[in-house]
Amino acid sequence: MSIDATKKALFNFAIKHADDRLILGHRLAEWCSTAPILEEDIAMSNIALDLLGQSVLFLKYAAELENSNRTEDDLAYLRTEKEFRNALLCEQNTDDFAYAIARQFFFDVYDYYLMEALAKSTDEQIRGIAEKSVKEAKYHLRHSSEWMLRLGDGTEESHKRIAEAVEFLWMYTGELFETDGDDDLLKSEGIIPDLSGLKAKWYESVSQLLAKATLDVPSIYLFMQSGGRKGYHTENMGHILSDMQYLRRLYPDAKW
Amino acid sequence: MSNDTQWKLWEVFVQLKTGKPHEHVGNVHAPDAELAIQNARDVYARRDKPVSIWVTPSELITATTPQDNEAFFDSIDDKVYRHPQFYKIPKGVNVDVH
Numbered sequence: 001m002s003i004d005a006t007k008k009a010l011f012n013f014a015i016k017h018a019d020d021r022l023i024l025g026h027r028l029a030e031w032c033s034t035a036p037i038l039e040e041d042i043a044m045s046n047i048a049l050d051l052l053g054q055s056v057l058f059l060k061y062a063a064e065l066e067n068s069n070r071t072e073d074d075l076a077y078l079r080t081e082k083e084f085r086n087a088l089l090c091e092q093n094t095d096d097f098a099y100a101i102a103r104q105f106f107f108d109v110y111d112y113y114l115m116e117a118l119a120k121s122t123d124e125q126i127r128g129i130a131e132k133s134v135k136e137a138k139y140h141l142r143h144s145s146e147w148m149l150r151l152g153d154g155t156e157e158s159h160k161r162i163a164e165a166v167e168f169l170w171m172y173t174g175e176l177f178e179t180d181g182d183d184d185l186l187k188s189e190g191i192i193p194d195l196s197g198l199k200a201k202w203y204e205s206v207s208q209l210l211a212k213a214t215l216d217v218p219s220i221y222l223f224m225q226s227g228g229r230k231g232y233h234t235e236n237m238g239h240i241l242s243d244m245q246y247l248r249r250l251y252p253d254a255k256w
Numbered sequence: 257m258s259n260d261t262q263w264k265l266w267e268v269f270v271q272l273k274t275g276k277p278h279e280h281v282g283n284v285h286a287p288d289a290e291l292a293i294q295n296a297r298d299v300y301a302r303r304d305k306p307v308s309i310w311v312t313p314s315e316l317i318t319a320t321t322p323q324d325n326e327a328f329f330d331s332i333d334d335k336v337y338r339h340p341q342f343y344k345i346p347k348g349v350n351v352d353v354h
Contacts, residue, residue: 037262039284039295046298139297146290 006189009182010123011065012085013192015075016229017114018058019086022076023237024107025051026244027090028100036097043143047104050136057129077248081241082231089172091228091236094165098151098158102165105144106206110176112137113201123191145209152213163215174224177202265314266292268299270306278310286311 028048035041059072089107094100115137118130151162177199186192199220207217227233247254263285269278281300286292292311301309320328336342345351 037285039286039299043295043298046302143294146294150287150291 005185006191007065009185010126010191011062012180012182013186014058014062014065014126016085018055018062018075019084020090020107021051021055021058023084023086023240024090024103025049025055026240027092027094028104031097031100044100047140047143050140054129054133054136057132061125061129073248077245081233081237084228084233084237084241085231086228086233087172087175088225088228088234089169089176091234091240092169092172093236096161096165098161099165099169101144101147101151102162102169104140105148105209106169106173107176108137108141108144109202109205110173110198112141113198113205114195117193117195117198121192126192148209148215149213152210152215159214162213166210166215167218170218171223171225173202174220175226175228178226178229180229263287266296266311267314267317268292268296269310269312270296270300270304271308271310272304272306274307278308283314284311 025048028044028051031044032041032048035044055076056072059075063070063072063075089103092099092103094103112134115130115134118126119134121127121130148162151158153159177195179195183192183195187194203220210217264287265283266286266289267283268281270281271278284292284295284299286295289311293309296309296311332338
């Protein structure tokens with residue numbers, strides 16, 4: 001394979017993992033000032049900022065690989081909906097705290113195993129980002145796991161809500177483990193490790209915790225939504241982008 | 257406190273370096289010890305990097321009351337000889353000030 005093809009694959013790889021973190025970080029930041037209690041408000045904002053920070057690292061690397069005068073800000077604020085490659089799970093709306101926790105928990109387990117694997121990448125940048133992120137992911141997972149347990153094994157009301165959230169969001173989890181031609185190319189060139197084992201690890205961890213939280217474990221074979229990785233998003237995405245990008249688009253040259 | 261609908265209160269102590277004391281930094285609300293530790297981490301360890309955090313339910317702390325102050329503390333003020341500055345250094349003693 002030519003260097004250009006490898007670079008292109010690495011660019012796409014960086015973009016999809018950046019977008020997961022940018023969009024989920026944005027979604028989580030929506031809880032700032034509306035979380036159930038001050039301490040949780042700070043915790044959610046902290047995690048949102050961690051995800052945003054990881055996203056910046058991936059986007060910077062993508063901009064460097066592309067080498068065409070686009071900065072990480074251009075990639076975040078000036079791409080259109082179809083150019084975003086985040087998994088659909090990350091963009092799901094959560095007006096209910098239980099949904100925010102379930103969404104976060106599903107992502108955190110995935111994020112932890114993904115970053116653990118990518119910390120063995122032979123690409124210096126990817127490895128560096130993963131080594132930093134895996135520590136953050138470990139904390140995020142601890143936070144969301146503890147909440148899953150307390151909501152699942154809490155009151156009748158909390159159990160009902162978290163069970164609904166798990167059931168609704170489950171169909172968006174399968175997409176996290178889809179691999180594409182870029183992953184295959186990077187794997188064949190020895191740049192990233194084989195990621196096909198992630199799904200089994202994820203399912204095992206998630207099942208264990210759901211059981212401990214007295215929640216039903218859905219089947220891994222249920223129908224799964226897909227499309228985000230190809231740029232086909234749910235109706236949530238336009239609203240997120242208009243919120244996120246509007247200032248930059250209205251004042252393109254603003255500096256702060 | 258009966259109309260306080262928040263979770264119970266925990267006092268937070270942070271140690272910034274091994275060997276240094278855990279210092280009281282404030283408090284957090286949390287339903288149990290594990291979440292108290294997590295909340296303490298998020299609220300009080302965002303900028304400095306601690307090596308250890310302690311939390312304890314605030315209700316387990318026994319404190320002096322303002323009414324105790326006279327008996328407990330006022331008499332400390334008039335014992336100047338408890339301070340090293342009270343003692344004059346004899347001539348000829350070489351004092352290294354560090």
